[in-house]
Amino acid sequence: MTDTASQPRVLIFDTTLRDGEQSPGATMTHEEKLEIAGLLDEMGVDVIEAGFPIASDGDFAAVSEIAKRAKNSTICGLARANLRDIDRAWEAVKHAKSPRIHTFIGTSPLHRAIPNLDMDQMAERIHDTVSHARNLCDNIQWSPMDATRTEPDYLCRVVEIAIKAGATTINIPDTVGYTYPMESAKIIRMLLERVPGADEIIFATHCHNDLGMATANSLAAVEAGARQIECTINGLGERAGNTALEEVVMALRVRNDILPFRTGIDTTKIMHLSRRVSTVSGFVVQPNKAIVGKNAFVHESGIHQDGVLKNVETFEIMKPEHIGLTVKNIAMGKHSGRAALRAKLKELGVELADNQLNDVFVRFKALADRKKEVYDEDLVALVSDEQTNDAHEFLQLKKLRVICGTEGPNEAEMTLTIDGVDHQIDCTGDGPVDAAFMCVKQLFPHSARLQVYQVHAVTEGTDAQATVSVRLEEDGRIVTGSSADTDTIVASTKAYINALNRLIVRRQKTAPGEDTKTVTYHG
C-alpha cells in the first residue's frame, strides 16, 4: 500500500452547480443546489463553484445560502471582468468561512474581438478587475477563457499581470475542448517556467470534453505542475461537458504509481452524488460511463464472468466499494456462461450436479435469446419442478388498442393470454395507461399495489422508445417489471404484466412477507 500522505495535494474544484448547470436543460432548483452543495462539502471537495451570482436573483440566492452553510469547502462565485459582476459575486460569497471570487475574460484573438479590446486594453482591464476583486477578498481566481487558443506570449503576459494584481489561483481553461494531453502539459510547464511569481500561486486546469479528452488533459496538466482540477459530477457541463470528477479522482487513486498525487476526496461518496446529480439534473448517466455507469462493474460475457469469479482483479482495476457501490450485478444474458449461471443459482440457494446444470444452461440460453435480461425469478422458474418444461410466461399481452385524447372516456381493449388461454375485455380509465391497467386487473384479479411507475425516453424524437418500469407490492413481496416500446402505453402494459409474472413466481417460492433477495455478486 502506497503512503500517499507525503504526496503533493491536488485540489478538487467542483463546478457542477455553475458550469454543470450550463448543460442545456440541466437547471436545478434552489433546494436541489443546496443539497448537492452539502454532499460535495461532505465528500471533501476543496472548492465549490456555487454559481454565477450576477446571472439571476436565483443564482445569487443559491450561492449566498451555500456560502452560509458550507462547513469545509471554499465557496466560489463566478464574475465577468467588470466591477458590478465582481461586487455581486463578493456579496454572495462573503459569508462563507472561506470565500473565493473567480473572475474571467476571454484572451484568445476570437474572444478579444467580442468586447473589441486590443491586447493592451485587455491587459489593463485584467489588472483593474483583478485588483478590485483582491481588495474585496484575499482568495482570487482568475481565468483567461479560451487559454488554449491564446497566443503563448500573450498568455504569459496576462497571467503575470493577474498574479501581480493579486490572483492566488490561475486557472487555464480549455474552454472549447480543443487541446490534447501533451499540449495541455506544455502550456502549464511554459507558464511555470516563464511567468515571474508563478511558483507562488496555484495553477488550475479546466477542461471541456468536446474531443473526449478532458480527463486526459486534466491529468497531463497535473503532471506538469497544475495543482487544482476543475470538474463536475458525471462530467456535466456546457456542450459535451467538463472533466468528470469521478474520473480524475479515481485515476489519481488507481494509478497512484505513476500519478503520485493525493486528493481530499472521500471516494466512497461518489456513487451517491452521481445518482443525485443525475436525478436532479435529469441527465441520465450513460450505462458505459467510466466509474459511475451502470455497467462499469458488470460482467456479461462468460470468460469475464469466469475470470472475476476466480479472481476479481482479472477484469477489474478498482473495487466497487471504493466508489460506494457495495454490490455489483452479474447481468445474466445471452452471453453468459456456465460458471456465471452456477454462481447465480448458488446465490438463489440452488446447487446442481453438472448434468443438471447443462440442461438448465440449454434452456437458459433459449430464454436469454428471447429476453434481454434474465432475472432471478426467471432462473428460479427454470429450475423449479412445476415449470421444468415451460419457460413461457403465465401472462402475455396478445393485443391492445386504446382510444384516448381530449374527449373522454379513455378506453382500452385488450386480449390477454393467461396460462395459454386468450381472454378479452374493454375497460375505461383516467387516461390510457389507467384503462390498460384496469383491463389487466379485471382479467387477472390481484391485490398487488402499484408503488412506482416510471417512464424514460431512450432517445430523442417522437419515435423514441419509452422504457417503463413499475414496482408492485403484495403482502410484503416486492417485484419490479420493465419493458420498452415505441408505444408508451404498450411499454407500460408490458412492464405491468412483466411484474405480475414475477409476482406469480415469487408467490410460489416465498411465503407472504418473506421476500427473496436480489441476485447480486459481491466482489
Ligand SMILES: CC(=O)SCCNC(=O)CCNC(=O)[C@H](O)C(C)(C)COP(=O)(O)OP(=O)(O)OC[C@H]1O[C@@H](n2cnc3c(N)ncnc32)[C@H](O)[C@@H]1OP(=O)(O)O
Ligand atoms: C465559458 C463559460 O462558461 S463563461 C460563463 C457562461 N455562463 C453564462 O453565461 C451563464 C449566465 N449568463 C447570463 O445569465 C447572462 O449571459 C448574463 C446575465 C451574464 C449577461 O446577460 P446580458 O447582459 O443580457 O448579456 P448577454 O448574455 O447577451 O451577453 C454577454 C455580455 O457579456 C460580455 N462578456 C462576456 N464575457 C465577459 C467577460 N469575461 N468579461 C466582461 N464581459 C464579458 C459580452 O461581451 C456581452 O456583452 P454586451 O452585451 O455588452 O455585448
Ligand SMILES: CC(C)C(=O)C(=O)O
Ligand atoms: C469561466 C471559465 C473558466 C469557463 O467556464 C471556461 O472557460 O470554460
